[in-house]
Amino acid sequence: xxxxxxxxVHCEVAEGKLTSMATELLGxxxxxxxxxxxxxxxxxxxxxxxxxAQEVIAFGAxxxxxxxxxxxxxxxxxxxxxxxxxxxxxxxxxxxxLGQTSIGRDLAPRLAFHLSTTANLGCLELAxxxxxxxxxxxxxxxxxxxxxxxxxxxxxxxATVRAKAMSPLEPDPARKxxxxxVDAGLAPSLIRTTVLEKVPEEVAGIKLEDAEVVVAGGRxxxxxxxxxxxxxxxxLLKGAVxxxxxxxxxxxxPTGQQVGLTGKIVTPDLYIxxxxxxxxxxxxxxxGSKNIIAINKDEEANIFREARYGxxxxxxxxxPAFTEKLKELLAG
Amino acid sequence: xxxxxxxxxxxxxxEAPPASFKIDAAANKVVxxxxxxxxLDPYAEYAVEAALKIKDTVGGKITAxxxxxxxxxxxxxxxxxxxxxxxxxxxDEAFAGGDSWSTAYALxxxxxxxxxxxxxxxxxxxxxxxxxxxxxxxAEILELPSVTLVKKIEIIDGKARVERATDNGYEVIExxxxxxxxxxxxxxxxxxxxxxxxxxxxxxxxxxxxPGDIGVEPSQIGVAGRRTKLTKLFQPVREGKCEIIEGxxxxxxxxxxxxRLREAKIL
Ligand SMILES: Cc1cc2nc3c(=O)[nH]c(=O)nc-3n(C[C@H](O)[C@H](O)[C@H](O)COP(=O)(O)OP(=O)(O)OC[C@H]3O[C@@H](n4cnc5c(N)ncnc54)[C@H](O)[C@@H]3O)c2cc1C
Numbered sequence: 001x002x003x004x005x006x007x008x009v010h011c012e013v014a015e016g017k018l019t020s021m022a023t024e025l026l027g028x029x030x031x032x033x034x035x036x037x038x039x040x041x042x043x044x045x046x047x048x049x050x051x052x053a054q055e056v057i058a059f060g061a062x063x064x065x066x067x068x069x070x071x072x073x074x075x076x077x078x079x080x081x082x083x084x085x086x087x088x089x090x091x092x093x094x095x096x097x098l099g100q101t102s103i104g105r106d107l108a109p110r111l112a113f114h115l116s117t118t119a120n121l122g123c124l125e126l127a128x129x130x131x132x133x134x135x136x137x138x139x140x141x142x143x144x145x146x147x148x149x150x151x152x153x154x155x156x157x158x159a160t161v162r163a164k165a166m167s168p169l170e171p172d173p174a175r176k177x178x179x180x181x182v183d184a185g186l187a188p189s190l191i192r193t194t195v196l197e198k199v200p201e202e203v204a205g206i207k208l209e210d211a212e213v214v215v216a217g218g219r220x221x222x223x224x225x226x227x228x229x230x231x232x233x234x235x236l237l238k239g240a241v242x243x244x245x246x247x248x249x250x251x252x253x254p255t256g257q258q259v260g261l262t263g264k265i266v267t268p269d270l271y272i273x274x275x276x277x278x279x280x281x282x283x284x285x286x287x288g289s290k291n292i293i294a295i296n297k298d299e300e301a302n303i304f305r306e307a308r309y310g311x312x313x314x315x316x317x318x319x320p321a322f323t324e325k326l327k328e329l330l331a332g
Numbered sequence: 333x334x335x336x337x338x339x340x341x342x343x344x345x346x347e348a349p350p351a352s353f354k355i356d357a358a359a360n361k362v363v364x365x366x367x368x369x370x371x372l373d374p375y376a377e378y379a380v381e382a383a384l385k386i387k388d389t390v391g392g393k394i395t396a397x398x399x400x401x402x403x404x405x406x407x408x409x410x411x412x413x414x415x416x417x418x419x420x421x422x423x424d425e426a427f428a429g430g431d432s433w434s435t436a437y438a439l440x441x442x443x444x445x446x447x448x449x450x451x452x453x454x455x456x457x458x459x460x461x462x463x464x465x466x467x468x469x470x471a472e473i474l475e476l477p478s479v480t481l482v483k484k485i486e487i488i489d490g491k492a493r494v495e496r497a498t499d500n501g502y503e504v505i506e507x508x509x510x511x512x513x514x515x516x517x518x519x520x521x522x523x524x525x526x527x528x529x530x531x532x533x534x535x536x537x538x539x540x541x542x543p544g545d546i547g548v549e550p551s552q553i554g555v556a557g558r559r560t561k562l563t564k565l566f567q568p569v570r571e572g573k574c575e576i577i578e579g580x581x582x583x584x585x586x587x588x589x590x591x592r593l594r595e596a597k598i599l
Contacts, residue, residue, distance in 0.1 A: 074503075077478060102498040105456075106480045109432070109465035113472035118433060118559045121457075121464045136563070141461050142362060143346050145353040148461075149564040192477035194506045196493070201501040237599070245517065255518055256500065261462065262517065264499075270598060280350045281459075291598050293589070294574070302350045307574045309596075311589050313582040321586030329594050 004155040006038040008093035010084070011056055012103055013049050021099035021163055023059050028126065028166030029097050030060035032135075035128045038094075039063060043087050045080065047073035050181070057177030060169050064177060065091065069184035071191065074198070075103045077110060078191045083184055084111050088156060090182065095135055096158045097126070104160040112158045119158035120150050122261075124165045135159065143261055144284030163209065163265045164288060201256045206240045208257060213239025214268045216259055216286070219246040220275025220297070220315065227253055230274060233323045236330070242266060244282045260285035274315045278303030295319065334392035334487055336383040337446060339439055339454045339466065340376035340411055342403045345369065346459035353567070360565040362460075372410045375455025377522040379515040380411045382485055383453050384523065390487050392450075393417045397442055399435060401428040412533035413525035419538040420446070426543050426554050434557030436469025441546040443474065451492065452512040456481055467514035477511045483518035 009029045011022035026042060033040035042061040044052055046068065053064040065087050072079050084107065088096065096111070098104035100122045112119035124147070125138040135157045141148045152158075208214065215234040217227055227241065234241045242259040243252070259266055261284040271289035275296060276282065283306055286292070294307035295315045304310050311318050345368050352365040364370070383394045396411035399422040412419055420442060427438055443452060452474075454467035471478035483502065484495040492509055495502045497516050507513075525533070543553060550556065577592055579585030593599045 076505075077480075102481055102496075105464060106468070106478075109468035110472055110478060112465070113433075113436065113469045118431070119465060120560065122462065139462070141565070142344070142353065143459055143462065144568075145350055146355055146362070146565055146567050148562055151561045151563055152559065153561060154559050192508050192511075193479065195503055196506055197504040198498075199501050199503065249517060249521065255497070262456070278350070279347065280353070281346065283350075293593070295586075295589075299576075304574045304576075305351070305570055305572045309577060309589060309592060310574045311577050311579075311582075311585045313585060317582035318586035318589070321583035322590050325587035325590035326593075326599065329590060330599070 004092050004094035006091070006093050007033045007040050007095045007097060008087070008091050009040065009042045009061070010096065010098040010104070010107070011042050011044050012099055012101060013044065013046055013052060016048070018052055018055055018059070019099070020168070021101055023168035024164065024166040025097050025099060025161060026056065026059040026061060027168040028161060030169060032095065032126060032128060036133065041065065041091050041093065043067065043084070045072055045083055053179045055171065058171040058173050058175050062177050064179050065182050066179060067182050067184050069186055071186050071188060072184060074195050076191060076193050076195060077106055078193060079184070079186050080107055081110055081114055082186060082190065085114060086185070087182065088115060094155050094157060096156050098158070098160045100160040100162045108158050108160045115156065117154040117156055117158060118152040119160070120152070121160045123159045123161050126159055126161065140261070140284055143279070143281040144287070145280045164267045201254055203254070203256060206238065208240045208242055208259070208264055209266060211240035211266070212268050213237040213270045213272070214242045214259070214266050214286070214289070215239055215272045215274065216242035216244070216276060217247055217274050218244040218276035221247060221252070224252045229319055233272070233319070236323065236327060237270070239268070239270070244276050244279070273303050273307070274319060276303055277301050278306055334386050334390050334451060335449045336386055336392060336394045337443055337449045337452045338376070338379050338383045338394060338396045338411060338416065339452070339470070340380065340396050340398045340408070341373050341400050341458060342370050342398070342407045343373045343458060343460045345371045346374060355565055355567060357566060360562055370404060370407055372407055373455060373458045373460070375457060375459065375515065375517070377410070378517055378519050379453040379455045380414050380416060381522040382482070382513070382515045382519045384415050385519070386451070386485060386487065387415070395420060395446060397439060398422070399427050399438055401425060408538070409533040409536070410525065412536050413529040414523055415529055419536065421538045421540045423540060424542045426550065429555035430553060431558045431560045432463045432465035432469055433559045434553045436466045436473060437557060438546070438548055438553045439466065440470045440473040441548045442541060443470065445541070445546050450509045452476070452510070454512065454514045456514045456516045467512055471512035477507050478513070479505055479507050479511065480514040481516045482513045483516050485513065
């Protein structure tokens with residue numbers, strides 16, 4: 001039996017571009033490959049993605065597998081499993097890295113069971129154990145209350161990595177690598193799902209994940225009107241509005257604004273949490289922020305254990321005065 | 333009519349204050365907080381709610397399956413009190429201490445024994461290990477199609493039409509039945525148990541299956557069946573130095589916060 005060797009990164013493409021998740025994985029994957037002294041390969045799956053292969057190499061890959069087929073233009077579980085199985089057999093990687101995205105969350109576990117191996121989802125860190133050469137996979141568990149380090153006992157070792165946990169390399173357009181085109185060879189009859197429609201959520205202004213300032217509201221905001229005030233502050237600071245889960249569940253804000261374990265991961269310079277209790281599942285999505293500011297009426301709230309500055313009191317009184325004063329200071 | 337199987341489990345209350353969360357680092361184990369009762373896993377509850385919504389519209393039967401040891405009756409019977417019809421427990425010690433592999437395998441074998449089903453529902457991830465894999469694993473073992481992160485389900489012409497949450501919106505997917513769906517919170521708040529439901533649940537005896545009853549390989553379940561090793565469990569260190577900004581009034585404190593952030597060159 002051939003030996004499992006090297007790292008394989010699944011690169012997601014959105015609107016014809018490599019996603020930031022993909023370049024982060026390539027950066028992290030490159031480092032792991034160098035630590036192991038083994039090659040870094042990547043796989044591009046879709047339709048019209050071949051043109052991105054050179055860019056994948058520029059971001060650190062030694063080898064890029066390109067699989068194109070109209071049947072895999074959009075993500076679907078069955079055909080992607082078939083393609084990834086084929087690429088895994090060809091590349092024989094000992095590690096497969098995917099993004100902790102709506103695609104990776106679906107693909108990684110099913111692929112792991114399909115290949116009789118294991119996956120760990122939502123890793124923050126991957127490192128090579130110097131003794132065993134196995135991958136040490138660190139991920140939050142218990143909603144972020146604890147961290148666990150897992151080792152898989154079977155190959156390939158599959159991990160999804162959270163957004164912003166790894167850094168992309170500066171792309172080097174002169175970097176050389178090999179591009180291998182693989183025929184998808186899909187049998188349409190084996191695809192048991194049909195994507196009928198894709199409904200994108202419209203977000204006006206700066207994207208939450210990219211914003212340098214995030215103003216986040218919790219259940220204590222009480223309704224959509226309150227979020228308008230957060231919107232005003234976000235606009236002043238050229239930031240975006242985020243939320244805990246209850247405001248999303250209640251329809252005060254779109255679900256895409258949820259920050260946390262089961263929402264978006266943000267790492268802004270400034271995270272202003274208003275009427276947010278600081279549950280571990282929420283903090284799991286924002287604890288990488290440089291500065292957390294809390295406004296909460298409960299001085300015992302967990303958010304004050306995580307914040308750098310805080311005000312204890314009713315946000316309805318504190319926030320307008322805060323925004324007013326900032327306006328004045330920023331103008332002056 | 334739809335036959336729906338829902339996988340549920342008991343967990344430490346994930347909404348307990350983070351300060352109450354403790355681990356025994358030497359044993360790599362979580363210490364259950366004293367005085368805080370365990371609960372049904374929240375995402376499992378969303379899955380039960382999804383099953384009930386299906387039953388509300390097309391009728392049918394809901395069977396909950398729960399794997400775990402030391403399960404409190406009040407907790408694991410919650411699906412029944414919400415409106416599920418049957419409860420199957422896999423609570424033999426041999427099932428304990430597993431990972432996604434051994435758990436999915438045992439659940440898949442129990443589901444096989446149950447036989448007829450149109451849909452299997454799981455939560456998208458349990459609140460303890462946040463593995464997010466058991467649903468997909470069951471589907472793979474039973475060779476069923478799967479859709480994850482599901483936020484809406486309709487049964488139309490012998491197929492399921494579901495909405496799947498994606499990173500930037502959602503997609504509408506049609507999937508043949510039987511299928512496995514893992515459920516996200518957008519499905520809607522789980523309903524409260526009714527008095528009638530609670531009474532019915534009290535009277536209902538759960539079915540309990542041992543490994544031998546579902547024909548599992550002993551080497552493939554519980555600790556023995558693990559393919560991942562937990563090498564270390566620890567709590568992240570929080571620096572936790574929060575400077576509380578005061579003021580004569582809340583408004584004043586708000587203004588002082590703005591000044592302080594400016595001084596500290598954060599803004
Ligand atoms: C598996 C799992 C995954 C989850 N994923 C996520 C996730 O991704 N993101 C997420 O956010 N949650 C998630 N949750 C839910 C999470 O556990 C909490 O329930 C949620 O984050 C609480 O939101 P909150 O802080 O807005 O609400 P609460 O905990 O109810 O807190 C509201 C806060 O507002 C304060 N407040 C109220 N009124 C005022 C006022 N007038 N002025 C000032 N302060 C006020 C209160 O003191 C309180 O601290 C998840 C849960 C589970 C089990």
